[in-house]
Amino acid sequence: MSSSIDSLVSREYQYGFVTDIEADQIPAGLCEDTVRLISSKKNEPEWLLEWRLKGYRRWLTMTEPHHWPKLEYTPIDYNEQVYYSAPRTAKPLGSLDEVDPKLLETYTKLGIPLHEQKLLAGVAVDAVFDSVSVGTTYKAELAKVGVIFCSFSEAVQNHPELVRKYLGTVVPHSDNFFAALNAAVFSDGSFCYIPKGVRCPMELSTYFRINAENTGQFERTLIVAEEGAYVSYLEGCTAPKRSTNQLHAAVVELVALDGATIKYSTVQNWYAGDEDGVGGIYNFVTKRGKAMKDAKISWTQVETGSAITWKYPSVILQGDNSVGEFYSVAVVNNMQQADTGTKMIHIGRNTKSNIVSKGISAGRGQNSYRGQVKILPRAEGARNYTQCDSMLVGNRCGAHTFPYIEVGNNTATLEHEASTSKIGEDQIFYLKQRGLSAEQAVSMIVSGFCKDVFQELPMEFALEAQQLLGITLEGSVG
Amino acid sequence: MTTAYSDDFRTVAELGGPGWLAERRRAAAASFTALGFPTRKNENWHYTSVAPISDRTFRMVRTPGGDASSLDLTPYQFNSPEWPRLVFLNGHFVAEQSTPADKLPEGVRVTTLGALLSEGADASNGLSDLIEQHLGRVADGEEHAFVALNTALATDGAVIVVGSEMVVDTPLHVVFVADGASSGQAIQTRTLFVAGRHSKATVIESFIGMGEADYFTNAVSEAVLDDGATFTNIKVQRESQSAFHICTTSVHQARDSHYLHFSCALGAALSRTNVYTILDGEGSGATLNGLYMLDGDQHCDHQTRIEHAKPNTFSRELYKGLLDGNSHGVFNGKVYVHPEAQKTDGKQENNNILLSPTAHIDTKPELEIYADDVRCTHGATVGQLDDTALFYMRSRGLSAAQARQLLTYAFAADVLETIELEAVRDSLEEQTLERFTRHEVGTA
Numbered sequence: 001m002s003s004s005i006d007s008l009v010s011r012e013y014q015y016g017f018v019t020d021i022e023a024d025q026i027p028a029g030l031c032e033d034t035v036r037l038i039s040s041k042k043n044e045p046e047w048l049l050e051w052r053l054k055g056y057r058r059w060l061t062m063t064e065p066h067h068w069p070k071l072e073y074t075p076i077d078y079n080e081q082v083y084y085s086a087p088r089t090a091k092p093l094g095s096l097d098e099v100d101p102k103l104l105e106t107y108t109k110l111g112i113p114l115h116e117q118k119l120l121a122g123v124a125v126d127a128v129f130d131s132v133s134v135g136t137t138y139k140a141e142l143a144k145v146g147v148i149f150c151s152f153s154e155a156v157q158n159h160p161e162l163v164r165k166y167l168g169t170v171v172p173h174s175d176n177f178f179a180a181l182n183a184a185v186f187s188d189g190s191f192c193y194i195p196k197g198v199r200c201p202m203e204l205s206t207y208f209r210i211n212a213e214n215t216g217q218f219e220r221t222l223i224v225a226e227e228g229a230y231v232s233y234l235e236g237c238t239a240p241k242r243s244t245n246q247l248h249a250a251v252v253e254l255v256a257l258d259g260a261t262i263k264y265s266t267v268q269n270w271y272a273g274d275e276d277g278v279g280g281i282y283n284f285v286t287k288r289g290k291a292m293k294d295a296k297i298s299w300t301q302v303e304t305g306s307a308i309t310w311k312y313p314s315v316i317l318q319g320d321n322s323v324g325e326f327y328s329v330a331v332v333n334n335m336q337q338a339d340t341g342t343k344m345i346h347i348g349r350n351t352k353s354n355i356v357s358k359g360i361s362a363g364r365g366q367n368s369y370r371g372q373v374k375i376l377p378r379a380e381g382a383r384n385y386t387q388c389d390s391m392l393v394g395n396r397c398g399a400h401t402f403p404y405i406e407v408g409n410n411t412a413t414l415e416h417e418a419s420t421s422k423i424g425e426d427q428i429f430y431l432k433q434r435g436l437s438a439e440q441a442v443s444m445i446v447s448g449f450c451k452d453v454f455q456e457l458p459m460e461f462a463l464e465a466q467q468l469l470g471i472t473l474e475g476s477v478g
Numbered sequence: 479m480t481t482a483y484s485d486d487f488r489t490v491a492e493l494g495g496p497g498w499l500a501e502r503r504r505a506a507a508a509s510f511t512a513l514g515f516p517t518r519k520n521e522n523w524h525y526t527s528v529a530p531i532s533d534r535t536f537r538m539v540r541t542p543g544g545d546a547s548s549l550d551l552t553p554y555q556f557n558s559p560e561w562p563r564l565v566f567l568n569g570h571f572v573a574e575q576s577t578p579a580d581k582l583p584e585g586v587r588v589t590t591l592g593a594l595l596s597e598g599a600d601a602s603n604g605l606s607d608l609i610e611q612h613l614g615r616v617a618d619g620e621e622h623a624f625v626a627l628n629t630a631l632a633t634d635g636a637v638i639v640v641g642s643e644m645v646v647d648t649p650l651h652v653v654f655v656a657d658g659a660s661s662g663q664a665i666q667t668r669t670l671f672v673a674g675r676h677s678k679a680t681v682i683e684s685f686i687g688m689g690e691a692d693y694f695t696n697a698v699s700e701a702v703l704d705d706g707a708t709f710t711n712i713k714v715q716r717e718s719q720s721a722f723h724i725c726t727t728s729v730h731q732a733r734d735s736h737y738l739h740f741s742c743a744l745g746a747a748l749s750r751t752n753v754y755t756i757l758d759g760e761g762s763g764a765t766l767n768g769l770y771m772l773d774g775d776q777h778c779d780h781q782t783r784i785e786h787a788k789p790n791t792f793s794r795e796l797y798k799g800l801l802d803g804n805s806h807g808v809f810n811g812k813v814y815v816h817p818e819a820q821k822t823d824g825k826q827e828n829n830n831i832l833l834s835p836t837a838h839i840d841t842k843p844e845l846e847i848y849a850d851d852v853r854c855t856h857g858a859t860v861g862q863l864d865d866t867a868l869f870y871m872r873s874r875g876l877s878a879a880q881a882r883q884l885l886t887y888a889f890a891a892d893v894l895e896t897i898e899l900e901a902v903r904d905s906l907e908e909q910t911l912e913r914f915t916r917h918e919v920g921t922a
Contacts (some may be wrong), residue, residue, distance in 0.1 A: 068521055375860075377836070392850035395817050401845040404524075407860045410832030414860040416843070422850045 016241030016271060019106045023212050025085045030078050032056060035184050038084050042153050042187075045160060048167075055173035055183025062177045069339040070368045070400060073245075073308055076282065081247055083185045085212040087129055106209065126151060126190045126206045128219055136190075138202065147231075148193040149204050152220055155191035162193055166224050170253040170290045170316070178249040178284040178310075182218050186251065189219035194229035194260075203458055205234035210270070210281070216247035223253070225260035225295075232263040234461055237305070239271040243279045245307060254289030254297055258319065261296045262289060265457050267465055270305035275363070277335025280307025287311065293319030293348070300456045302465040303330040303338060312370065314343035317351035317379075324353040327453040331469060332365025332397070341371035341388075341402075346379040346412070357388035358450050360469075361397035368400040375412040382412040390420040391449055443470050482535040483510070486631055489538065493633065495595040496606070502614045506629035513623040525808040525840040526779040530748055531722050536664035536694040538631060542570035543659035549575055551653060554686050554716070556905040561682075563651040564588065564636045568693075569665035571634050575653075579603065585644030586679070591668055592634035605637055608672055616700035617728035622752070624724045628698040632668035638681060642674035642704070649680040649710075649899060656686070656718065660693040669699040673707035673735070680710040680899060685725070687718025687745055695746075697725040703735035705759065710738040712902055717745035719774065726752040733759030733788075740897055741768035741797075742906055743778050750779040757784065757791035757819075767896045768797040769906075771913065772805030772837075779808035786819040786849075795826040798893045800886065801837035812844040813854055820849050826856035831863065831889055863889075886914045 026037055035056050039049040064076070106129070126136040126149065142149050148159060155163050173183035190206040210217045225231050239246065248270065256262045264287075273280025283306035289297035299313040315324030326342035344353035353373065361367040369388045390399035401418045423445050431441035447454070447466055454462045487507040491500065515532035516523040544567050552559065562582050565575035571590045582588055589603040591613075602609065619626035636652050656665060673679060685695060695717060703709050717723045723746040729737050741751050755764045770778045784793040799807045813824045830839045843856040863885045871881035890910045897903040 067519070390845075390847070392847065392852070395820065395848070395850045397850070398846070398848045400847065401843075401856070403842060403844070403858070405839075405841045405858055405860065406525075407830075407832065407840075408838045410835050410837060410862060412832075412860060413862070414858070416841075416858040417855070418843070418845060418857070419853075419855040420845055420847050421853055 015238035015269065018240040019211050021087045021211070023085045023087055025082055025212065025215070028080055028082045028214065030081065030083060030185065034083055038185055038187065041084065042156070044156055047164060048156060051168065051173060052184050055180050058174045059177065059180035059184055062180055064177050069310055069370070070366065071308055071310060071337050071339050073282065073337075076247060078181070080214065082212065082215040083218070084187055085215040128188055128190070128206060128208045129211060142201070145198050145201060146195040147198060147200050148191065150191055152189040152191050152222065159191070159193070162224065163191065163222065166222055166253070166255050170255060170288050171251050171286050176286060179251050179286040182220060182249050182251045182286070186218045186220040189221040189250070191221070192223040192231060192233065194225045194231045196226040197228045199229070200231040203232050203234055205236070208235065208237040210239035210246060210248065213242060214244065214246070216249065219250045221250070221252045223262055223264070224255045225257065225262050227257050228259040230261045232458060233265070234458065235264070235266045237268050237270050239281055241271050241279065245280060245282050247282050247284070249284045250286070252285070252287040256289060256291045256295035256297050258293040259295060260292075263298045263300070264289070264313070265300040265461055267302045267461060267468065268305055268309070269468060272305045272334065272336050273307040275334040277307065280336070281305065282308045283311065284308075285311040287313035288316065289314070289324075290316045290318055291322035291324060294321045295319060296323040296325070298325040298327070298456070299342065300327040300453065301329070302453070302457070302468065303328065303340060304468050306338075307336060309338040309340050311340045312343055314345065315353065316345045316347065317353065318347050320348040321350045322348055323351070326353075326355045326357070327456045328357045329360070329450045329453045329465070329469070330357070330367055331360045332362065332367045334363040334365060336365045338366070339368045339370055341369045343372040344374070344384060346373075346375045346382040346384070349379060350381040351379055352382070353384045355384070355386040355388070356452050358453055359388070359390040359399055360393070360446065360449070361390065361399045362393040364396045366398045366400070368402060370402045372404040372406070373414060373416075374406045375409050375414070377408040379409050380411050382409060384414045386416040388418045389449065390418070391446070392420065392422050483627065483631065486538045490631055490633065493595060496610065498610050499613070503630050506614070506619045506626045509619050510623055510626035510630055513626060516623055522781065522810070524842070525810070526750055526777065528748075531694055531724070537662055539568065539663050540633070542567040542572060544568050544657040546572045546574060549655060551575070551655070554653065554684055555651070556901045558901045561649055561651045563653055565653045565655065566634065566636075566667055567655050567657065568660045568663060569634060569654075569667050583646050583648045585641040585646055585677070586650065587639045587641070589637045590634055591632060591637065595633060605639055608639060609637055609670060612672060612700060612702050613668070613670055616702060616730045617698050617726055622726060624696055625698055625726050628666045628668060628696050631664070632666045632698070635668035635670070637670045639672045640674055640677040640679040642677060644674065644677045644679070646677070646679040649682055651682045651684065654683070654685045654695070654697065655688060656691060656693050656695065656721065658689040658691055661691040663693045664696060665693055666696045669697070671699065671701040671709065671711070673701070673703045673709040675704040676706040677704070678708045680712070682712045682714065682902060685713075685715045685717050685723060685745070687716065687721050690718050690720050692720040693718070694722045695724065699725070699727045701727065701729040701737065703729065703731045703737055705733045705735065707732070707735045708738075709735070710898065712740045712742075712897065712899065713751070714742045714906070715745055715749060715751070717749065719745060719747060719776070721746045723749040725750070727754070729755035729764070731755060731757050731759060731762040731764065734761040735759060736763050736765070738765045739767070741780060743768070743770040743780070746776065746778070748777045750781070752781045754783045755785065756787055757793070758787045760788045760790050762788070763792040763794075765794045765896075767795070767893055769890055769893050770797075770799045770807055771890065771910065772799070772801050772807055773803040774805060775803070776805045777808075778805070780810070782811040784813050784824070786813070786815045786822040786824065789818065789820045789822075791819060792823040793825070796893055796896065797828045798890060799828075799830040799839060800833060800890060801830065801839055802833040804834075804836045805838070807837075807839045808841070810842040810844070811856070812846060813856065815847040815849050815852055815854065817848040820851045822849060822852040822854065824852070824854040828858045829889075830860045831886070832860065833886070883914045887911050
């Protein structure tokens with residue numbers, strides 16, 4: 001790389017502060033009693049405890065997947081983790097008036113004011129702090145149209161029939177190693193229910209924050225959109241800078257019944273570790289949606305944080321004419337590793353999926369796209385288009401593409417395209433002669449590279465994502 | 479399962495031969511014992527189960543068996559009976575069917591592994607040093623169980639050495655025939671090609687099954703290309719429809735060398751073709767193309783790996799598949815770019831057409847890239863014949879069946895045209911044409 005685009009100064013991870021708040025923690029370690037303890041702390045019904053225990057027993061028989069992901073990390077000691085940590089002052093069932101001012105301050109610092117009147121554009125927020133939800137905004141307004149948006153624990157108490165009906169129907173307790181672990185110890189998360197024919201009047205969003213040390217976060221989100229409903233959901237995540245690795249094993253289940261549309265956007269900015277790879281979040285996430293007849297599920301993700309990302313938001317295209325989409329920008333810098341992509345399982349007739357993945361590798365980062373497109377024999381007329389492009393910045397990083405294309409129906413049409421290239425010197429030269437600095441030029445080229453994905457994000461998020469991308473890549477162009 | 483071949487390991491150990499070979503065999507046997515047959519948990523075998531091979535034990539046979547004198551190779555000679563050839567029957571060299579050493583083109587030296595074993599270094603046409611230098615050093619037996627098994631048990635195979643600066647216009651044909659006597663046998667041949675500096679040569683490897691025997695071919699070819707060498711390697715696999723075929727070709731390429739491989743897979747119940755090359759010199763390149771045409775219950779898997787280890791290297795890859803009946807096709811291609819391999823230029827393409835509702839394809843084109851100044855692309859498609867094209871042809875007076883046949887043929891011919899050798903190209907095109915005009919092509 002030329003010296004003209006050499007060494008831009010690295011900016012600090014700006015969300016790396018710690019909130020000094022007393023926490024109610026259970027001792028580290030994992031056994032059946034831990035599962036029972038978490039369940040009793042949340043005052044859960046018996047069936048849910050049983051379900052957790054099934055997940056735990058299944059987890060014991062499973063082994064961590066190591067042979068296929070392109071990730072290298074020191075093995076996780078599951079007995080060193082703290083599986084439950086709640087800010088002591090938090091009142092359960094998230095009434096905002098009683099939230100500890102320290103917490104409100106934290107979220108304000110993160111740019112997520114929880115006071116409804118201060119909110120910009122009518123986005124309802126559920127704030128999850130370590131293992132519990134500390135508050136949900138706009139609940140009353142949403143309730144008017146019948147939309148339920150609350151923390152998962154609250155849903156278990158107030159809408160057990162809905163939770164019981166849909167929990168584990170998309171990601172079963174036995175799905176994979178991390179999903180089984182989550183089933184056993186999941187603490188909180190968000191629950192959304194959009195009744196039949198309702199178009200959710202505002203964006204719903206959850207903001208996840210890990211604060212306590214040595215604590216894993218195991219949230220579980222469940223979104224159900226009934227026939228013909230529409231919802232757009234956003235998720236953001238940050239964590240303090242710590243020198244130890246923290247585990248995050250979440251599960252997200254989406255259920256889109258006939259004709260429903262769920263749009264799920266994530267901006268993941270967990271702490272990524274320092275430039276030598278010390279600290280950072282281990283992010284092992286199972287996200288999956290089930291689309292029934294004429295339904296549509298769209299995943300958009302901007303992955304800039306975490307030391308390790310293992311994440312494959314998927315769509316089971318169960319019903320005829322259902323549509324699955326996946327738009328992703330994954331950026332790795334320094335020592336970050338990402339193995340991410342999607343799975344599109346075509347079961348119904350005339351199902352369509354569209355995948356656009358943009359990977360950017362810098363520093364010593366390793367970025368892998370791993371995506372599966374599977375057309376089952378019954379999926380007449382299925383259609384898939386996949387495009388994954390990678391960009392490398394410097395020659396100590398890696399960009400990898402592992403698509404798995406499995407077709408069992410001869411009326412299916414599939415196209416997969418991938419390319420890998422670098423930011424061209426001539427492109428930078430051109431932009432510089434038009435009066436841009438090298439830094440601006442790189443930022444502009446990268447934005448252009450990711451445009452297809454950013455335009456899928458809601459407006460405020462798109463701006464944030466673009467800035468985030470710039471910050472993540474700072475210091476890498478050299 | 480692994481212990482199944484341990485008796486054979488002992489038998490081969492008693493055969494003697496040079497000390498270095500015995501040592502490499504011992505290591506390979508140990509490696510195979512440790513690895514065992516791959517299962518589908520192994521990412522390299524994700525879509526192919528070798529249970530039909532690992533569930534039984536195929537006999538090792540020390541003599542060709544079969545009837546060598548009455549072999550009729552005419553249909554398999556690409557209408558070019560004058561090409562010099564080396565014939566192996568059920569894994570053993572048959573001198574009476576092969577071109578004698580003094581009739582070979584200038585610049586080509588040939589021997590067999592069998593000759594080295596039975597008659598020692600003196601009988602190896604002065605090639606024993608080269609064999610010692612390269613055999614088992616290009617193909618990786620530490621990771622690949624089938625390579626290890628072959629290294630441990632191969633007792634025959636061709637060694638072809640092209641001298642420096644030699645341009646050999648006549649192609650050489652290595653013919654592996656399995657006849658009715660091969661039922662239940664393991665046929666493990668080992669081939670070594672050494673292409674000298676600035677040499678140019680073409681070798682065709684034909685795997686032919688005469689009859690319906692259920693044998694197991696486990697072939698390994700190693701090729702070493704010196705600076706500036708151009709080596710074309712065409713593999714035509716027409717094994718018996720009951721046979722199992724595993725073939726690994728491993729190549730090491732020096733500066734400015736060019737390796738061209740074409741794999742045409744038509745036969746076998748279960749086949750797997752591995753083509754691995756390391757572009758280990760600046761300016762070197764590889765062109766790997768292939769065509770698989772499957773029907774019935776055939777399972778055919780191709781895995782390629784092109785390792786760009788030095789700057790300014792290039793690779794081109796085009797594999798096409800036509801799948802009919804209940805057949806199952808697999809393609810897994812990897813382009814691997816080392817950090818120092820700047821200015822790599824790689825292109826990989828895999829296109830498939832499913833001709834029947836029950837055919838199945840799994841394709842996995844992969845890129846693994848550790849250098850930034852590269853241009854690598856890959857693409858994969860699965861689809862049917864183009865409706866617009868069919869409509870156009872019908873508007874020009876062709877019947878639906880004719881239009882479909884023509885388009886199917888054109889799809890295959892596209893990749894066959896990359897074969898430079900006219901006689902082979904014509905012969906395979908003819909065969910493809912016949913295949914798709916004789917049979918009614920599955921309705922799309």
